């Protein structure tokens with residue numbers, strides 16, 4: 001039987017290559033990296049405009065995020081039998097919640113503003129064999145589920161303005177007090193997360209932990225090749241995490 005992760009990557013590349021060539025995706029990946037990583041345009045704004053950039057995110061950054069979340073959960077010793085449901089805040093193509101759902105056999109709910117990436121999330125869940133769906137919603141207006149659940153926010157909190165970030169924090173704190181587990185991931189560089197130290201202290205006060213990870217794992221060959229073709233360093237995989 002095909003491994004669900006390999007099946008997902010195969011279908012992902014097959015689907016996008018019906019629309020775009022390797023060279024087109026490489027060009028878009030370079031442009032996206034300029035906007036997303038180097039200029040830090042928010043993804044919900046201009047950075048993801050255009051099918052090429054959507055493909056580049058889905059085919060390169062999303063698989064990286066999946067692997068980073070999977071490795072972080074293993075390193076954190078996250079239980080493999082709970083939670084029963086994972087809520088993925090700013091889910092994009094759904095990979096972070098999917099990695100947790102696969103780790104512990106949970107259902108998944110993706111919360112996301114952008115309808116195009118929510119469609120991509122539906123493919124992710126189906127091709128990984130997960131039970132899940134998406135809700136199109138601004139995080140500031142989200143009606144949170146009853147605790148306990150698992151809540152993940154991967155590379156999302158940095159896209160919120162201070163008011164929404166604080167609103168999300170208050171909800172996360174309530175969730176933790178109700179028994180939910182929370183995992184927040186952000187890039188290793190704190191340039192775009194000036195609030196990180198403050199949140200680390202808050203999480204520690206809730207008996208959680210803050211970590212920095214560098215993982216030595218291989219990405220699927222096609223993802224690696226795409227990164228190399230765009231002049232990136234696909235072998236460098238890491239993140240900061242907050243885990244309660």
Ligand SMILES: C[S@@+](CC[C@H](N)C(=O)[O-])C[C@H]1O[C@@H](n2cnc3c(N)ncnc32)[C@H](O)[C@@H]1O
Nearest residue numbers: 044065090091092112113138139154155156159
């Ligand atoms: C950098 S992407 C990360 C996507 C995904 N979590 C991952 O790890 O690949 C951030 C996502 O958050 C979404 N987002 C940003 N602000 C949001 C908000 N206020 N409400 C819901 N989603 C939001 C964006 O549309 C984008 O898909």
